[in-house]
Structure formats: structure tokens, C-alpha cells
Amino acid sequence: MKRAIVAMLCVAPAAAAVGVPLVHFRMAFFSDAIGHSAFTGVAIGVLLGVHPLLTMVAFGLFVAWAITLVKGRTELSPDTVIGVFFSTVIALGIAVISAQKGLTRNLQAYLYGDLLAVSETELLWMAALLFGVAAYLFLAFNRIMLIGVHEGFAKSMGVPVRALEISFALVVALVVTTAIRAVGILLVTALLVVPAASARNIARGAVSAFWGAVAIAVASGLSGIAASYYLDTATGATVVLFAAAFFAVTAMLKGILRG
Amino acid sequence: MTAPGHHHTLEIRNLSVRAGGTEILSGINADIRCGEVTALVGPNGAGKTTLLLAILGLVPYTGEIRFCRAAEHGEGAPRIGYVPQRLDFDRNTPMTVLDFFALSSQRYPVIFGHSARSRRSARESLTRVDADHLVSRPLGKLSGGELQRILLALALRDNPDILLLDEPVSGVDLSGEALFCDFLGKIHSETRFSLLLVSHDLSVVGRHADRVICLNRRIICQGATTEMLTPENLEAMYGSGAHLVSHGPANGRGHLHAPPRPDQEEEKGG
Numbered sequence: 001m002k003r004a005i006v007a008m009l010c011v012a013p014a015a016a017a018v019g020v021p022l023v024h025f026r027m028a029f030f031s032d033a034i035g036h037s038a039f040t041g042v043a044i045g046v047l048l049g050v051h052p053l054l055t056m057v058a059f060g061l062f063v064a065w066a067i068t069l070v071k072g073r074t075e076l077s078p079d080t081v082i083g084v085f086f087s088t089v090i091a092l093g094i095a096v097i098s099a100q101k102g103l104t105r106n107l108q109a110y111l112y113g114d115l116l117a118v119s120e121t122e123l124l125w126m127a128a129l130l131f132g133v134a135a136y137l138f139l140a141f142n143r144i145m146l147i148g149v150h151e152g153f154a155k156s157m158g159v160p161v162r163a164l165e166i167s168f169a170l171v172v173a174l175v176v177t178t179a180i181r182a183v184g185i186l187l188v189t190a191l192l193v194v195p196a197a198s199a200r201n202i203a204r205g206a207v208s209a210f211w212g213a214v215a216i217a218v219a220s221g222l223s224g225i226a227a228s229y230y231l232d233t234a235t236g237a238t239v240v241l242f243a244a245a246f247f248a249v250t251a252m253l254k255g256i257l258r259g
Numbered sequence: 260m261t262a263p264g265h266h267h268t269l270e271i272r273n274l275s276v277r278a279g280g281t282e283i284l285s286g287i288n289a290d291i292r293c294g295e296v297t298a299l300v301g302p303n304g305a306g307k308t309t310l311l312l313a314i315l316g317l318v319p320y321t322g323e324i325r326f327c328r329a330a331e332h333g334e335g336a337p338r339i340g341y342v343p344q345r346l347d348f349d350r351n352t353p354m355t356v357l358d359f360f361a362l363s364s365q366r367y368p369v370i371f372g373h374s375a376r377s378r379r380s381a382r383e384s385l386t387r388v389d390a391d392h393l394v395s396r397p398l399g400k401l402s403g404g405e406l407q408r409i410l411l412a413l414a415l416r417d418n419p420d421i422l423l424l425d426e427p428v429s430g431v432d433l434s435g436e437a438l439f440c441d442f443l444g445k446i447h448s449e450t451r452f453s454l455l456l457v458s459h460d461l462s463v464v465g466r467h468a469d470r471v472i473c474l475n476r477r478i479i480c481q482g483a484t485t486e487m488l489t490p491e492n493l494e495a496m497y498g499s500g501a502h503l504v505s506h507g508p509a510n511g512r513g514h515l516h517a518p519p520r521p522d523q524e525e526e527k528g529g
Contacts, residue, residue: 024352075279141368142361149348149359149398155315156341156414156423157363200353204397209353210370 004115008221010126011182014133016217019192024148028193033086034176035188037063039093057177064173113184113236183236194243201250216246266293268453274322294451298468305475307457340419342410344426350399384412421453
């Protein structure tokens with residue numbers, strides 16, 4: 001239980017912090033595609049006899065890099081490109097899993113998340129991720145937000161647009177694949193998007209939008225763990241439901257504040 | 260003041276841009292002269308914005324784009340200012356005008372607040388375009404004209420050698436246009452940067468530009484404004500029946516810096 005709380009305190013703020021520029025970029029679908037690439041990543045790991053977590057992260061990074069590359073070289077809209085990758089990685093994952101009898105049981109923990117089974121090594125990895133994300137955002141946050149307003153304008157301001165786009169996609173992939181341990185493949189995007197979306201409902205500037213998202217993520221994480229313990233519900237789902245409640249409340253507040 | 264023709268801020272040699280198997284721009288040769296206003300005109304899909312993106316290094320191209328820095332602007336790489344046609348960002352983005360300025364003027368993330376220096380610099384830049392009252396407004400809630408003024412203020416903040424303006428008056432009402440051109444004229448006469456202006460509105464071009472580049476996937480013609488905007492050239496670019504219509508004061512306010520051109524009136528009588 002203690003370990004689950006520490007894990008959540010690492011993963012939730014990291015996911016929410018990355019979620020703020022992610023929502024600004026309108027990349028929610030991208031993070032969903034990375035999340036679902038975990039199917040294939042885990043399957044490859046089991047197939048090769050490597051720890052699934054390693055292959056899941058590696059494959060997630062590969063897919064993020066591939067999508068970013070293809071997106072920059074085609075005239076198709078980004079969501080079309082992501083849509084193609086999205087279905088390909090799921091199909092590949094299901095094909096590999098279905099060929100390996102007995103793999104489905106292994107997959108449960110990744111589909112729904114299994115926070116209570118987080119190992120010491122995974123915990124260290126999650127802590128490292130939180131520090132890594134904080135360091136990355138400290139260096140790159142301003143320039144990433146500038147790209148989100150207008151690529152060409154950012155470029156004219158001396159921002160290395162392509163390098164930052166790729167590095168941000170890779171950081172998102174790291175966060176998504178790590179957060180899968182907490183809330184599962186099906187709900188991982190929610191951990192990134194919902195706190196940032198909730199904070200946007202009531203924030204006026206960048207300061208409140210960012211810290212609001214982090215606070216909402218931590219609050220949902222902790223209340224979700226507590227509630228799931230007493231109600232005996234799946235932790236990941238309960239956490240996301242709390243985040244969704246925050247969204248509903250802030251959306252109503254927005255209506256009252258502007259109405 | 261630099262004598263026209265002696266310095267080029269930008270030299271474009273044999274530039275071609277291909278995308279998806281079609282040539283968007285081919286064999287472009289053009290010079291942007293120091294301190295002058297050059298207008299880039301042409302029909303929709305002529306590749307005007309693509310040319311700006313190539314200059315910014317955002318689309319792959321073949322050929323050469325050389326930046327030259329006038330000695331009086333000091334050492335180092337030339338600065339490019341850019342005001343895009345429109346911003347395609349989410350209008351609900353929680354970002355104030357001050358946040359937006361601070362994104363490029365302070366090292367630490369704006370989520371830790373704004374440095375005194377970026378506050379001061381934002382105020383100064385905004386005052387320059389008469390928009391200091393907008394400093395704490397959310398970026399997404401500004402009108403088209405206000406947003407363009409903010410972008411112009413930011414593009415001019417670091418004293419660019421060349422300013423690229425994409426359709427500076429599109430989506431802005433006529434009085435907003437006059438206002439925008441007035442600011443630009445005032446600032447241009449103070450700092451003498453080179454200006455490359457994309458415009459559909461030939462009356463704006465006639466009033467503000469020293470030189471014109473007529474583009475339709477290749478260069479149709481280029482030269483002094485008064486010589487270029489002839490019925491023949493317009494027809495080559497836009498098809499038959501094209502002519503100039505003036506819808507605004509043709510003299511006085513709005514001139515960037517060029518002396519009055521007596522022959523301009525005749526050309527505008529469309």
C-alpha cells in the first residue's frame with residue numbers, strides 16, 4: 001500500500017506535467033496510440049524472455065519516434081497518421097499474443113494496471129522518471145509551448161522546432177509506458193489529459209494551468225488509491241474517476257465564473 | 260541609411276520546393292534589399308507562404324538562401340522576425356499575453372512566474388505598438404487585429420534584420436489595417452529593417468512597397484513597385500480581367516517610408 005502511494009506520487013505529477021503541453025499541442029490521440037503500443041511491447045518481451053516493462057518502454061519510444069517522423073514527411077493530417085499506427089500496433093500485439101497461449105493472463109496487469117504489485121526496481125524507475133520529466137520541462141517547457149502556438153513563429157524566435165518535437169514525443173512515450181503500471185493501457189491517456197483539461201477550465205494563465213493540473217493529478221491519485229482500498233475497486237479506474245469528477249466540477253465552475 | 264541596391268539582406272538563388280511529387284516553387288531567384296519594403300504578391304496557391312517557410316528553414320528546399328548582415332547591425336547571425344497569417348492554436352489555451360512574451364524572454368519556465376526583465380521587455384514592446392493594455396489578457400480572447408499587433412510587437416522585440424509578414428491585413432477590418440500599417444510605418448522608419456510582405460491586397464502593396472516580387476510557383480516578374488503592377492503583369496499572374504482597385508486613402512497615412520510616388524495614382528485608377 002505504501003509502495004502504491006509512493007508510485008502514484010511519482011507517476012501522477014509527471015503525467016499531469018507532460019499533459020499540460022500535450023493538451024496545448026492537441027496530442028491526446030498520440031498518447032493513446034503510444035499507450036496501446038504497449039500491447040505489442042509486452043508481447044515482444046514475453047516472446048523474447050525479456051522483462052516486458054523494458055520492451056514496452058522501448059517499443060513505445062520506437063512508435064513515438066516513427067509517428068513523429070512520418071508526420072513530418074507526409075501531407076496527411078496528424079490524426080490520420082496516428083490512426084494508422086494506432087491500429088497497426090494493436091493488431092500486431094493481438095496477433096503475437098494470440099499465437100502464444102497463456103500470455104493473456106500476463107497481460108491483465110498491463111490492461112488494467114496493477115499499482116499494488118509495483119516492485120522496488122519499478123519504484124526507482126518511476127522516481128527517476130519524475131526527476132527526468134521535471135528536468136526536461138525545466139529546460140524545454142517555454143520553447144515547447146511556443147511551438148504549440150505556431151511552429152514558424154517559434155522557429156523565427158530561434159527555437160529548434162524539429163529536435164524539440166521529437167524529444168517531447170519521446171518524453172511522452174516514456175511517461176505513458178511507465179504510467180501504464182499504475183492505471184493500465186486502457187486508461188493511461190486519462191492520467192495525462194484529464195488533469196490538464198480540468199485545470200484549463202478555470203486557469204487564466206500558464207502558472208495556474210500547470211500547477212492546477214499537477215495538484216488535481218496528485219489529489220485524484222491519492223483519493224483514488226484510498227477509495228479503491230475501501231470499495232475494493234480497480235485502483236487505476238478509481239483514480240481516473242476522481243480525475244473525471246475534478247473535470248466535471250471545474251467545468252461547472254467555469255460556467256458559473258463566466259456565466 | 261543604406262543606399263538601395265548596395266546591400267542585400269537576403270539572396271535567394273535557384274530555390275525550388277517540392278511536396279508530394281509536385282513542384283510548389285521552382286527556380287526562384289530574388290534579392291531582398293536592405294531597409295526596403297518588398298511585397299510578395301500572387302494568387303492563392305502561388306507558393307507565397309511556402310517561400311516564407313523556406314526562408315525560415317521549415318520546409319526542405321533545393322537551391323540557396325543566403326542571409327547577409329549589414330555592418331551597422333553588428334556581428335553574428337541575422338535575426339528574422341516573422342508574423343504568421345493566423346495562429347492555429349487552441350483559443351482556450353490558458354496563456355496570457357505576458358506568458359506568451361515570457362516564453363521567449365526568460366530561461367526558466369513561465370510556470371514559475373515572470374522575471375522582472377521579461378515583464379519590462381513585454382511592456383516596452385507592447386507600448387511600441389500601443390497595446391500595453393493587453394498585457395494580462397488571455398491570448399485566445401484577443402481579436403484578429405490585437406493578435407497581429409502582439410505578434411508584430413514580439414517579432415520586433417529583438418530588432419530583426421528582416422521581418423517576414425504573411426498577409427498582415429487578412430481578417431482585420433479596414434481601420435485595423437490602417438492602424439497596423441501606421442504602426443509598421445512608424446517602427447520601420449525608426450529601425451530600418453528589411454520587410455518582406457505577403458499580400459493579396461494590391462492597394463496595400465501600391466501604398467507601402469518599394470519593390471514587388473510577382474510569384475506564381477515561379478517568379479513572374481520583379482522590380483520597383485511602380486513598374487511592376489502593370490495590367491500585363493497582373494494578367495500573367497491572376498488571369499485576364501485583373502486590375503487594381505483602390506479602397507482606402509492612397510496617400511498620407513499608411514505610407515511606410517517611401518517618398519510619395521506621383522505615378523502611383525495613375526496605376527491605381529482601376
